[in-house]
Amino acid sequence: MERLNCARARQMDMVDYLATLGHHPVPKYSRHPNYWYISPLRNERTPSFKVNRKLNVWYDHGTGEGGNLIDFGIRYHRCTVTELLRILEGQIPWLSFHQPIPQGPQNPPGHSSSIAGEKKKDDFSQIVILAVRPLEDKALLSYLQSRNIPIRTAQKYCCEIDFTLYRKTHTVIGFKNNSGGYELRSRFFKGASAPKDITHIKSDTPQPGIHVLEGFTDFLSLLTLQNDGQVQTDYLVLNSLSFVNKSIELLKPYNDIFLFLDRNTAGIKATAALKAQLPQACDASILYKDYEDLNDYLNQKPAIRTQAENQPGKKRRPRL
Secondary structure, three states: OOOOOHHHHOOEOHHHHHHHOOOOOOOOOOEOOEEEEOOOOOOOOOOOEEEEOOOOEEEEOOOOEEEOHHHHHHHHOOOOHHHHHHHHHHHHHHOOEOOOOOOOOOOOOOOOOOOEOOOOOOOOOOOEEEEEEOOOOHHHHHHHHHOOOOHHHHHHHOEEEEEEEOOEEEEEEEEEOOOOOEEEEEOOEEEEOOOOOOEEEOOOOOOOEEEEEOOHHHHHHHHHHOOOOOOOOEEEEOOOHHHHHHHHHHHOOOOEEEEEOOOOHHHHHHHHHHHHHOOOEEEHHHHHOOOOOHHHHHHOHHHHHHHHHOOOOOOOOOOO
16 A cells, blocks of 8 residues: 555545544534534634635634644644554545535535535445444454553453444444443544543442543553552543533542643643642642653553652552
8 A cells, every 4th residue: 555645644634534533513603614613632612623624724713723634633643743644544444535625515524414505415424333342353452452451451441343434344442431422443543433422430339539531541551550440439531631621510529539631731731720620639640740641651660660659749649
């Protein structure tokens, strides 16, 4: 297969690509060629992230940032351009390439509601779940092992999913959310099926504390660091930082809230936003302050475990 280059990647349709990630335009605000989203890059309530489908570019009015698909992809996946091209290479069979959009209306892929100024057409860019079963695929288990996630831990909380996209069937790891949708992952795919939502995992008995994480890989990494979840607590996996505001009411009843969000700009801002609303919240990311996220910390664990455990303790400190 011919290697994907930047010029070709920039031609991938932004609306289609966002749909594979579980992000869809808000019909109330969208009219061809401008599609408005709740920002996939940060926490907000009112859509301020715009994609101009005719030009195939995006602009986040909340941050003043914008660009093409590559500019978005390296921010969303938190990776280099080379790593992004490798991710997109695996998605070529599933993504359409941007062509000049005629002035006539078109339907936004991945969303069943019509947008003003558009007409209906067959929609093959929406992820459709075909089958859900126990996680056993060797390639998927190998991917998890490459992230240092024990197979037994992953099989307890994840499943194996077949889905269709652009008339092709694919198999990935699935992590279910509270609304019945799934986060979808493989070595070369990162997306979600609708509806996208948080995942609240409760202990068998009521718990005074909860651990909050950004994604399910972080969740599985934390369980691994805690010896397969032997710490008695509840967990909240946001699945997207756009659910930070939604999570506040759910978190308020807890006495202790430990925030294990990523150590990038978006994660740090989300941590600050939660702490501002929840005085009982504690920034637990200090335990991996020199690393990008919990999985990065886990991968480096043999070299840093002693150092992390010997840090000066605070009044409340989660166990890793």
